[in-house]
Amino acid sequence: MVVTMHPECPAIMLALLGCLTSVLLGFPFGPVPELDVVPRTTVLFNGLWESNHFSGSTVNYSTLLLEDGTATLYVGAREALYALDAANISVIHNNSYIDWAASAEQKKQCLNKGGVGQTECYNYIRFLDRYNETHLYTCGTHAFRPRCAYIDVERFSFVRFEEGKERCPYYSAKGFTGLIVDGEMYSASQYEFRSSPDIRRNFPFPNLKTEETPTRWLQEADFVGSALLRESINSSIGDDDKIYFFFTERNPEQKSYSRQTRLARVARVCKGDIGGQRTLQRKWTSFLKARLVCSIPEYELQFNILRSVHVLEVPSVQDTIFFTVFGLEWNSAKTSAICQYALKDVQTAFDGPYMELQDSKWREYTGKLPDLRPGLCINDQHRAQLINSSRDLPDNVLTFVRRHPLMAREIQPVGGRPLLFKKNVNYTRIAVHKVTAVDGNVYNMLFIGTDDGWMHKAVELGDRVHIIEELQLFRESQPINNMIISQKQKSIYASADTGVVQVPLSFCGRYVSCYDCVFARDPLCGWDGRLCVEVYSYPNRSRLTQDIQMGNRGCENITADGLVSHRTRSVIVGHDVLLLCEIHSNLAVPHWTLNGEQLQGYAVKSVYRIGTDGLLIIGAQSRQSGHYSCYTVENGVWIPVCSYVVKVQPVPSFLSNLSSYPTALPESFFTTTALFISPTSSSDLNEQPLHSLPSSPDSHTNQHMEAVYIILVAVFGGLCLVLTVILLYVSFCAHSAHDGGKYSQDEFSVTPVTERKRSSHVELKTISSHCNGRTDIHYIAASTEGQFLQIIPGIDQVSPDKQPPPAPPLPNPPPMPSTEYANGLSTTLPSVLRKMNGNSYMLLTQADSDMTSPLYHSFTEELSRILEKRKHTQLDVEPDESSV
Ligand SMILES: *[C@@H]1O[C@H](CO)[C@@H](O)[C@H](O)[C@H]1NC(C)=O
Ligand SMILES: *[C@@H]1O[C@H](CO)[C@@H](O)[C@H](O)[C@H]1NC(C)=O
Ligand SMILES: *[C@@H]1O[C@H](CO)[C@@H](O)[C@H](O)[C@H]1NC(C)=O
Ligand SMILES: *[C@@H]1O[C@H](CO)[C@@H](O)[C@H](O)[C@H]1NC(C)=O
Ligand SMILES: *[C@@H]1O[C@H](CO)[C@@H](O)[C@H](O)[C@H]1NC(C)=O
Ligand SMILES: *[C@@H]1O[C@H](CO)[C@@H](O)[C@H](O)[C@H]1NC(C)=O
Numbered sequence: 001m002v003v004t005m006h007p008e009c010p011a012i013m014l015a016l017l018g019c020l021t022s023v024l025l026g027f028p029f030g031p032v033p034e035l036d037v038v039p040r041t042t043v044l045f046n047g048l049w050e051s052n053h054f055s056g057s058t059v060n061y062s063t064l065l066l067e068d069g070t071a072t073l074y075v076g077a078r079e080a081l082y083a084l085d086a087a088n089i090s091v092i093h094n095n096s097y098i099d100w101a102a103s104a105e106q107k108k109q110c111l112n113k114g115g116v117g118q119t120e121c122y123n124y125i126r127f128l129d130r131y132n133e134t135h136l137y138t139c140g141t142h143a144f145r146p147r148c149a150y151i152d153v154e155r156f157s158f159v160r161f162e163e164g165k166e167r168c169p170y171y172s173a174k175g176f177t178g179l180i181v182d183g184e185m186y187s188a189s190q191y192e193f194r195s196s197p198d199i200r201r202n203f204p205f206p207n208l209k210t211e212e213t214p215t216r217w218l219q220e221a222d223f224v225g226s227a228l229l230r231e232s233i234n235s236s237i238g239d240d241d242k243i244y245f246f247f248t249e250r251n252p253e254q255k256s257y258s259r260q261t262r263l264a265r266v267a268r269v270c271k272g273d274i275g276g277q278r279t280l281q282r283k284w285t286s287f288l289k290a291r292l293v294c295s296i297p298e299y300e301l302q303f304n305i306l307r308s309v310h311v312l313e314v315p316s317v318q319d320t321i322f323f324t325v326f327g328l329e330w331n332s333a334k335t336s337a338i339c340q341y342a343l344k345d346v347q348t349a350f351d352g353p354y355m356e357l358q359d360s361k362w363r364e365y366t367g368k369l370p371d372l373r374p375g376l377c378i379n380d381q382h383r384a385q386l387i388n389s390s391r392d393l394p395d396n397v398l399t400f401v402r403r404h405p406l407m408a409r410e411i412q413p414v415g416g417r418p419l420l421f422k423k424n425v426n427y428t429r430i431a432v433h434k435v436t437a438v439d440g441n442v443y444n445m446l447f448i449g450t451d452d453g454w455m456h457k458a459v460e461l462g463d464r465v466h467i468i469e470e471l472q473l474f475r476e477s478q479p480i481n482n483m484i485i486s487q488k489q490k491s492i493y494a495s496a497d498t499g500v501v502q503v504p505l506s507f508c509g510r511y512v513s514c515y516d517c518v519f520a521r522d523p524l525c526g527w528d529g530r531l532c533v534e535v536y537s538y539p540n541r542s543r544l545t546q547d548i549q550m551g552n553r554g555c556e557n558i559t560a561d562g563l564v565s566h567r568t569r570s571v572i573v574g575h576d577v578l579l580l581c582e583i584h585s586n587l588a589v590p591h592w593t594l595n596g597e598q599l600q601g602y603a604v605k606s607v608y609r610i611g612t613d614g615l616l617i618i619g620a621q622s623r624q625s626g627h628y629s630c631y632t633v634e635n636g637v638w639i640p641v642c643s644y645v646v647k648v649q650p651v652p653s654f655l656s657n658l659s660s661y662p663t664a665l666p667e668s669f670f671t672t673t674a675l676f677i678s679p680t681s682s683s684d685l686n687e688q689p690l691h692s693l694p695s696s697p698d699s700h701t702n703q704h705m706e707a708v709y710i711i712l713v714a715v716f717g718g719l720c721l722v723l724t725v726i727l728l729y730v731s732f733c734a735h736s737a738h739d740g741g742k743y744s745q746d747e748f749s750v751t752p753v754t755e756r757k758r759s760s761h762v763e764l765k766t767i768s769s770h771c772n773g774r775t776d777i778h779y780i781a782a783s784t785e786g787q788f789l790q791i792i793p794g795i796d797q798v799s800p801d802k803q804p805p806p807a808p809p810l811p812n813p814p815p816m817p818s819t820e821y822a823n824g825l826s827t828t829l830p831s832v833l834r835k836m837n838g839n840s841y842m843l844l845t846q847a848d849s850d851m852t853s854p855l856y857h858s859f860t861e862e863l864s865r866i867l868e869k870r871k872h873t874q875l876d877v878e879p880d881e882s883s884v
Contacts, residue, residue: 036421036423037420037458037465038467039456040521041520043469043470045474048471051473051503052090052502053501056077058079061495063076063126064076064482064484065129066484073085076126079122079125081098081138082097086493095156098156098158100158109144122143125140126169127139127167129180134153148163168187168189177225177246186200197247208273220250228241229317238271239378241271243268243269244346245267247265260302264291264305265306266290268346269284270376272390273286277392280398280401285390286390287375287405292306294413296337303337307326307327310324310431314434318343321340323338323432326338335426339418340413341411341414345411352408353366362406365408378393422456426451427449428479432445435524444460446458449480452479453479453480454471454472476496476498480496511532518552518554519551520532521551527545527546527554527555552634567643568646570646570649572620573620573649574619574620578616589632590610591632591633592629594628606618607621625648628644630644
């Protein structure tokens with residue numbers, strides 16, 4: 001048999017082989033869909049310079065009204081209204097406060113009402129908007145009897161009160177939205193507990209509301225936002241101007257297999273609507289609603305709870321974009337998504353087919369439509385048919401409207417999927433701002449508040465989002481409940497229960513080098529050759545270096561050498577040493593070289609751990625002496641950060657064998673293994689070995705006994721350590737007031753997982769390694785500041801001049817914990833006590849195994865997240881150099 005080979009065969013085979021290899025090689029490193037975006041930098045509350053805070057004598061700051069013209073920020077809180085200087089909200093002017101407490105009588109009545117919580121018996125300001133040139137209009141819950149009032153802006157005082165029923169909800173936290181346009185007030189809420197949710201025009205007369213029979217237009221709706229869009233084209237009277245309402249409501253299709261009991265919706269009404277004549281009298285004739293979809297189809301992940309909406313104002317109304325924050329229905333899963341919707345897509349849905357309720361099921365309506373399309377605003381076409389207002393609409397149109405409030409088409413987000421998906425975070429609010437960057441492109445900047453007092457600042461890059469930084473706006477963990485951007489003040493204002501904070505839209509001075517400035521990809525920041533500066537205040541934009549698209553170009557010719565630090569470290573053979581290399585960016589990956597060669601691969605794994613804090617050399621051997629350099633690699637650019645000369649010293653002769661103990665053994669040799677947990681054990685462990693040292697080295701039996709003691713002590717110490725580590729993960733006591741010695745780089749602490757306390761002085765460090773797309777994280781567990789697990793620093797073997805901090809008093813040992821974590825994961829507990837600089841510690845390892853689901857939430861992740869936020873707070877800025 002003859003096999004002929006086509007001349008092109010080898011080429012094809014080569015190509016195939018190439019493909020195959022690349023597939024095989026590429027497989028473990030293959031692209032994982034970028035599901036979870038990590039903020040590049042973390043700014044803690046204390047690092048939040050240039051921010052201004054305001055908090056009066058009350059709480060629950062939630063209603064914000066910004067008037068850039070007069071540079072005033074009006075704030076509504078519990079029983080109080082404030083007029084703040086938008087330039088600096090910390091500055092208090094005279095006459096800028098209105099006390100609006102519900103009367104004692106009203107509060108008493110409220111308390112007597114059954115079913116009303118005590119917390120509701122205050123006046124929570126829920127609504128505040130401009131009424132006319134001289135007055136504001138505000139509404140409050142007023143201890144369960146809503147009231148509204150006009151405020152004279154000039155004097156900042158009330159002029160007239162009104163009944164607030166059906167304009168303002170009775171409850172402080174009930175979903176509510178409202179706005180005043182052209183002297184007309186629109187509001188949407190489930191005003192009272194028993195009433196149905198309703199979208200209203202409250203004034204002027206005639207008031208309009210939603211229909212309840214035979215079809216309920218709204219089902220337990222929870223409103224989050226509303227906006228007026230002046231959509232009219234070529235109409236002097238604004239025929240087509242509409243108000244949009246955003247909410248979550250009960251899923252009408254309660255199928256047994258349906259996991260979603262609620263759905264996100266957008267509804268709209270025409271501004272010119274005045275209701276029907278007989279049918280739909282005092283009801284909207286233009287009400288329509290449609291579903292907003294926000295899902296990741298690959299993972300069958302459907303976000304259905306709408307939390308916030310921001311309408312991005314653009315020059316042409318038709319290009320309007322709605323930015324929304326979504327969450328999942330199950331509260332246990334802390335996960336958020338940002339979806340954006342184009343007004344055009346919303347309009348398409350409203351121009352599409354209707355749904356109809358047939359046999360208590362919603363189906364697409366396929367029958368004949370009335371000649372005049374139902375649900376439209378009255379415009380010239382209507383007037384040509386002598387229909388001058390909604391009252392003139394024929395009955396068949398109104399009857400149809402009454403029964404068909406829901407559209408069949410669902411509204412997909414721009415790009416068909418969320419713009420941003422974030423695990424472990426509950427976003428609560430969003431505000432968006434358009435910025436023209438140095439490259440001339442316009443970028444959307446997203447400011448997103450979280451439920452724990454943080455704000456993420458991000459930039460939209462095509463179909464994805466880069467989170468520039470996360471800022472801790474409030475020291476206390478609490479939801480950001482409102483955010484507003486001032487273009488004029490270049491500030492963003494965020495409110496929460498305890499106060500209001502004003503932060504500049506950008507703070508470029510935080511970026512210290514050209515690359516730092518460029519990596520940040522902040523459209524508001526550029527490098528001028530010397531500093532990272534605010535683009536808008538720089539006279540010559542074109543001279544600035546900025547790279548929003550790629551985030552890595554423009555700094556090639558700028559040497560960063562000035563930032564590199566050089567240090568020397570010495571370590572005894574067999575001990576571990578940590579070479580610190582701090583990385584400010586959460587997106588940077590550390591890379592290390594030894595004598596110019598990169599440390600990587602499996603061979604290295606057993607002796608090195610590369611982490612976000614530095615390089616850990618495990619059991620140093622003399623061949624590991626040399627010149628180590630740390631680089632951070634971000635966006636493909638290597639940047640040198642620091643370098644170390646490491647000298648691995650031979651074991652001092654007196655330690656070279658145990659059977660020949662010298663009399664004057666360095667104290668630290670014992671203390672390294674002596675880990676104590678409780679006062680009793682501490683004294684035992686700390687002193688016994690030292691004090692019972694044989695006075696005569698010749699005594700053979702004593703020597704033997706000593707060795708046994710040491711081993712026992714070590715074993716016991718290790719055991720205690722293990723138990724304590726378990727304990728630490730499970731329980732966490734208040735931080736001890738004792739702030740003993742300053743901790744050097746080699747003393748670590750453990751962060752308990754069950755409770756996150758950002759301000760606490762405890763920390764855990766990770767040393768992680770990336771391999772085949774999987775992340776193994778190794779925890780170094782060690783001392784908290786004098787609490788559970790104390791490592792006696794002793795007289796440091798390798799740095800004898802270092803003063804040991806006094807061993808702090810220890811609390812009684814907490815009760816025995818179980819090894820189960822809240823999320824059911826357990827960690828491999830360590831068996832080996834390791835030594836570093838005269839201290840002992842252990843390495844804990846946990847590997848992420850199943851990371852396929854975007855909802856996969858691991859212990860490791862939670863820890864990594866905590867670390868991200870804490871990273872820069874605890875480390876000694878000037879770690880002391882050790883020498884023999
Ligand atoms: C008001 O503030 C208090 C204290 O911060 C908080 O406990 C409460 O939940 C807040 N109420 C509302 C409605 O935000
Ligand atoms: C704002 O005002 C406060 C109080 O007067 C002042 O301490 C602070 O420095 C001001 N902030 C700025 C950014 O000017
Ligand atoms: C604004 O409204 C208030 C309250 O109704 C009224 O007293 C005042 O005259 C109005 N101002 C103007 C300029 O229309
Ligand atoms: C609508 O207005 C026109 C002109 O103003 C008038 O002639 C016509 O009768 C009105 N139609 C109705 C139904 O009121
Ligand atoms: C960097 O310097 C080289 C040579 O001096 C020059 O060709 C190049 O244009 C410079 N690059 C930048 C971004 O300035
Ligand atoms: C320990 O050291 C002593 C003297 O320093 C020596 O005589 C002895 O042989 C050593 N033992 C071992 C096991 O190396």
